[in-house]
Amino acid sequence: MAIPISYNIRNLKLRKGLTIMTALGIALTVTTVLFLMTLLAGLRQAFVTSGDPLNVLVMRKGSNAELSGGFDANLFPTMKTLPGIAKDSHGEPLASAEWVVVIVLPRKDGTGEVNVTVRGMMPDGLELRQLPRDNPRVKLVEGRWFETGQREVVVSRSIQRRFAHSAAGDTMQFGKGPWKVVGVFDAGGGAYDSEIWGDVNQMASDFDRQGAYASAYLRGENPAAAESLKNAVSDDQRLKLDGMLETDYYAKQTSSGGPIKVVGWMVGIIMGIGSIFAAMNTMYAAVAYRAREIATLRVIGFSRPSILTSFVFESLVLSLLGAVVGIALMLPFNGMTTGTSNQVTFSEVVFGLHMTPVLVLQATGVAVLMGILGGLAPAWHAARQNILAALRG
Amino acid sequence: MTLTTFVTKSAFRNKRRSILTMISIAFSLMLLTLMMTAWRAFYQDQGSEQSTQRLITRHRVSLTFSMPLYYQEKMRTVPGVVAVTPTQWYGGKYIDDKPEHMTMQFATDPQEFFKVYTDYKIPADEVAAWQHDRAGAVVDSNLAKKFGWKVGDRLVIQGMTFGGDLTFNVRGIFTAPINTMSIYFDRKYLEEALPMFRDQSGTFGILANSPADVPKVATAIDDMFHNSPQQTKTESEKAFGLDFVAMMGNVKAFILGICGAVVFATLLVSANTMAMSIRERTREVAVLKTLGFTQRTVLGLFVTEAAVVAVIGGAGGVFVGVGLMWLLGHVPQMAFFFSSMQVKPVTMLLALFVAGVVGLISSLLPSYNASRINIVDGLRHIG
Numbered sequence: 165m166a167i168p169i170s171y172n173i174r175n176l177k178l179r180k181g182l183t184i185m186t187a188l189g190i191a192l193t194v195t196t197v198l199f200l201m202t203l204l205a206g207l208r209q210a211f212v213t214s215g216d217p218l219n220v221l222v223m224r225k226g227s228n229a230e231l232s233g234g235f236d237a238n239l240f241p242t243m244k245t246l247p248g249i250a251k252d253s254h255g256e257p258l259a260s261a262e263w264v265v266v267i268v269l270p271r272k273d274g275t276g277e278v279n280v281t282v283r284g285m286m287p288d289g290l291e292l293r294q295l296p297r298d299n300p301r302v303k304l305v306e307g308r309w310f311e312t313g314q315r316e317v318v319v320s321r322s323i324q325r326r327f328a329h330s331a332a333g334d335t336m337q338f339g340k341g342p343w344k345v346v347g348v349f350d351a352g353g354g355a356y357d358s359e360i361w362g363d364v365n366q367m368a369s370d371f372d373r374q375g376a377y378a379s380a381y382l383r384g385e386n387p388a389a390a391e392s393l394k395n396a397v398s399d400d401q402r403l404k405l406d407g408m409l410e411t412d413y414y415a416k417q418t419s420s421g422g423p424i425k426v427v428g429w430m431v432g433i434i435m436g437i438g439s440i441f442a443a444m445n446t447m448y449a450a451v452a453y454r455a456r457e458i459a460t461l462r463v464i465g466f467s468r469p470s471i472l473t474s475f476v477f478e479s480l481v482l483s484l485l486g487a488v489v490g491i492a493l494m495l496p497f498n499g500m501t502t503g504t505s506n507q508v509t510f511s512e513v514v515f516g517l518h519m520t521p522v523l524v525l526q527a528t529g530v531a532v533l534m535g536i537l538g539g540l541a542p543a544w545h546a547a548r549q550n551i552l553a554a555l556r557g
Numbered sequence: 558m559t560l561t562t563f564v565t566k567s568a569f570r571n572k573r574r575s576i577l578t579m580i581s582i583a584f585s586l587m588l589l590t591l592m593m594t595a596w597r598a599f600y601q602d603q604g605s606e607q608s609t610q611r612l613i614t615r616h617r618v619s620l621t622f623s624m625p626l627y628y629q630e631k632m633r634t635v636p637g638v639v640a641v642t643p644t645q646w647y648g649g650k651y652i653d654d655k656p657e658h659m660t661m662q663f664a665t666d667p668q669e670f671f672k673v674y675t676d677y678k679i680p681a682d683e684v685a686a687w688q689h690d691r692a693g694a695v696v697d698s699n700l701a702k703k704f705g706w707k708v709g710d711r712l713v714i715q716g717m718t719f720g721g722d723l724t725f726n727v728r729g730i731f732t733a734p735i736n737t738m739s740i741y742f743d744r745k746y747l748e749e750a751l752p753m754f755r756d757q758s759g760t761f762g763i764l765a766n767s768p769a770d771v772p773k774v775a776t777a778i779d780d781m782f783h784n785s786p787q788q789t790k791t792e793s794e795k796a797f798g799l800d801f802v803a804m805m806g807n808v809k810a811f812i813l814g815i816c817g818a819v820v821f822a823t824l825l826v827s828a829n830t831m832a833m834s835i836r837e838r839t840r841e842v843a844v845l846k847t848l849g850f851t852q853r854t855v856l857g858l859f860v861t862e863a864a865v866v867a868v869i870g871g872a873g874g875v876f877v878g879v880g881l882m883w884l885l886g887h888v889p890q891m892a893f894f895f896s897s898m899q900v901k902p903v904t905m906l907l908a909l910f911v912a913g914v915v916g917l918i919s920s921l922l923p924s925y926n927a928s929r930i931n932i933v934d935g936l937r938h939i940g
Contacts, residue, residue, distance in 0.1 A: 181832060182829060182832065182833065185825050185828060185829045185832075186825075186829060188825055189822050189825040189826055189829070192818050192821060192822045192825075193822065195818070196815065196818050199814075265619075265621065266619045266620075266621045267618055267619055268617075268618060268619050279619050279620070338618070339618075426888070431588060431815055434584050434585075434587060434588050435584070435585070435588065435818070435819070435822070437584050438580075438581045438582075438583075438584030438585050438588075438822065438826075439581075439822070441577050441578075441580045441581035441584070441826075442577075442578075442581045442822075442825070442826045442829065444577055445574055445577040445578055445581065445826070445829065445830060445833075446829060446833075448573060448574065448577070449574070449833045
């Protein structure tokens with residue numbers, strides 16, 4: 165027969181001080197772990213969800229980032245003649261040649277300067293990023309898109325939040341002069357969320373890079389066409405360029421954030437182990453206090469397994485309490501955006517901290533694990549103790 | 558029995574509890590040691606003496622833009638400048654791009670390089686050999702040890718960022734104050750392979766007369782190129798390095814946040830233990846007082862006991878922390894950030910001090926309550 169749950173709850177209530185302090189200790193660990201998990205999830209989101217499997221990215225052979233080197237502008241028309249490219253709204257091949265530069269912008273909160281990616285693109289660049297039509301990967305959330313031939317830029321929503329002079333209607337200073345911010349877009353947490361976009365020719369002339377492009381984007385008609393388009397680019401002897409799927413390009417960059425990942429895991433694991441020992445301590449004390457009580461329960465007829473279960477359960481309740489407090493402590497950080505640097509381009513990757521239900525559940529799981537691991541040994545001790553000796557205690 | 562033995566005996570009265578508490582505190586203190594070491598390395602250490610005399614100039618817009626090579630000659634004329642060397646990052650890979658094979662390669666001026674990096678130790682004949690071989694390279698002794706390179710070896714570096722493969726002859730092995738993970742080679746060799754670098758340099762390393770000259774030189778250089786098409790940003794070597802730390806994200810807040818959480822968790826653990834331990838001993842306290850121990854002595858006994866437990870746990874944590882730090886310096890992914898970090902004795906002492914203080918504070922309230930107990934009530938108390 166099982167020992168009623170209310171017995172455990174009442175015991176936790178009886179020793180309020182101990183319960184609260186232990187739960188707070190667990191809560192701190194849960195908060196830290198949850199914070200690190202949201203951080204890592206945001207980071208993963210920024211790279212893994214970036215890119216469209218239908219887009220083929222063309223770069224100079226051997227280069228691993230869009231900003232290294234470039235290719236002659238004359239090669240672009242050749243590229244557009246390759247088979248399998250989808251048609252744009254004018255019936256032309258959907259392709260955009262682009263320039264990517266990295267500039268330094270001051271943070272809004274005055275904590276220094278950050279490298280930000282600026283991308284110059286053709287009108288087709290906007291079009292191919294707003295596909296598929298029913299659920300575009302990039303959405304305009306404010307103002308309008310930049311116009312060709314104008315010194316206009318659109319910025320991502322996270323750039324607008326983090327950097328000064330980047331609201332729609334403001335003027336930004338970079339390159340050779342002022343740029344008007346005409347719109348704000350949202351790329352749903354992908355890599356584009358750390359970028360500023362403008363007209364490719366305007367950008368090239370500002371950074372003295374006319375006559376060449378850093379990369380080109382070709383839109384495949386379907387996955388199979390994208391795959392063969394990729395190979396066609398790489399094999400074409402006239403081009404001497406490399407084609408790769410946009411998704412592969414970003415997947416390769418996930419190594420950026422490596423230090424955060426390692427440190428995050430390490431901190432989480434160390435704090436977690438520390439908490440397990442703290443919980444164990446509390447549960448040992450709880451068992452020791454109630455030695456006579458437990459012996460009485462045994463005499464009445466409760467079995468060893470039910471005593472074991474009961475104390476593990478009590479530890480579990482304690483850790484769940486900690487989890488609830490810990491999750492509550494994390495709430496102020498929810499929705500915060502932060503950045504790290506892309507190791508390939510040196511530019512800032514902005515990502516958000518979002519407590520998704522899955523993450524909250526995982527953090528609770530960590531707390532449950534701490535509770536069980538911390539409660540098992542003391543509960544075992546409780547179940548195994550000598551009845552007679554304890555009754556005499 | 559002296560008071561010291563009394564405290565020690567009490568601290569280990571309940572062995573299991575003391576050990577669990579110590580382990581718990583040890584884990585927290587280990588983390589604290591790591592975080593404080595990182596903080597120290599990032600924000601306090603100034604590097605070697607020569608390092609405080611060095612500056613780095615880069616393009617004002619960003620590191621990805623380069624400056625004309627003739628800036629080198631102009632910078633040399635700035636008062637307070639001793640030597641200037643161009644450095645151009647090459648961005649290649651050795652064997653493959655796995656983190657354990659990570660190296661950094663820079664094209665520089667062999668005639669000038671060791672005049673700026675005076676704290677890099679290398680035999681004079683190796684420098685001369687490097688200066689006479691256009692395809693020559695000097696490598697960090699840490700890299701040489703790791704990959705088994707010897708003077709006279711050939712190494713192939715595949716260009717990832719800018720393309721082109723370069724084959725070098727190892728002409729010298731230098732020892733720097735920190736692990737630079739770098740290979741330096743003649744910039745003329747790079748210009749031949751990749752014409753885009755002709756008369757261009759990504760950064761310049763500058764040696765100033767004295768650390769006091771550094772801010773003056775930085776301003777003078779940036780003012781000199783203020784009206785040029787390529788403006789510059791000059792800062793101390795330390796500040797330049799910090800930019801890379803800042804690129805990882807808001808590291809300062811991250812470290813402080815973790816330190817805060819850790820200290821608070823330690824406080825809770827210790828307070829918990831002391832509360833349990835003192836409560837059990839209510840009757841003993843009454844006995845002590847009956848024997849004539851004053852309230853103050855009783856308070857002192859308990860507080861010291863808590864501090865002893867916390868410091869022993871802390872010492873364990875610091876010890877493991879030192880080991881973990883060493884380990885981190887050898888994990889390929891992390892070596893870049895941690896290889897130059899070492900837990901300094903000051904940091905260890907500080908960690909122990911924090912442990913002691915946390916122990917003291919955590920036990921104050923329960924000890925105070927216990928010391929004030931009424932003898933008669935205390936004797937009647939049932940644990």
